[in-house]
Amino acid sequence: MDFSFEDLPSASQSTPKKDRGDSQTATEDVDGDSSREKSSNMSMNESQELHNSSSIDDISRRVQELVENINRSRSRDQEEMDGFQEKLVEKVTEMCQQMKGHMYTVYEENSDEMQVKLQELSQVLDSCTKLNHELLEASRALACLREGLTVSEAPEQ
Known part of the structure; x- marks a missing residue:
């Protein structure tokens, strides 16, 4: 993931100029030097x-590797x-089953208690x-007794 810009060429590279002290020699060598300079410039350009x-x-390869790493990481995240x-x-299903079991146990206990109360x-x-x-x-017996008492009191008069 580390990018290094040290390997990249500088945009301000220039070729050093040769210093000629003698103008006569410079004009004589111009034809020979210019063809050498052109070929050396061409090889420098090709090299650059x-x-x-x-x-x-290299940058493209690194970018491609980063993209692949990101995609692998995303796949792992999705799997997780x-x-x-x-x-x-699974846990929610397990908890629901436990709650149902507890609920049915409470129903049974309540049903047993209600059965006893009923x-x-x-x-x-x-x-x-x-x-x-x-x-x-007892009320009928008392009513009969009262009638019997009423009947027995009536002839004495």
Whole structure:
């Protein structure tokens, strides 16, 4: 991921000029030097182009590697998220099953308690019904007794 710009060519490179002290010699050598300079300039340009091209290729390769690394990282992230989602679904399902089990246990306990209370209520209602019948019998007996007392008091007059 580290980029190095030291390998890149400088845009301000120049070729050094040769210093000639003698103007006569300079004019004589101009024809020979100019052809040598052209060929050396051409080879320097070609060399610089090759260097530039290899630097561009190197940068392109590095960029491609970075893109591939990013894509691999994204794939790993997606796999992690998928795994997390699966585990989360499993845990939520497990918790729902536990809650259902607890809910059914509470239902059973409540049903058992209600059954006991309903049996007690039934027994109390049975007792009430018996007491009501006994009361009715006692009331009839008292009514008969009162009639008997009223009949027996009436002839004495």
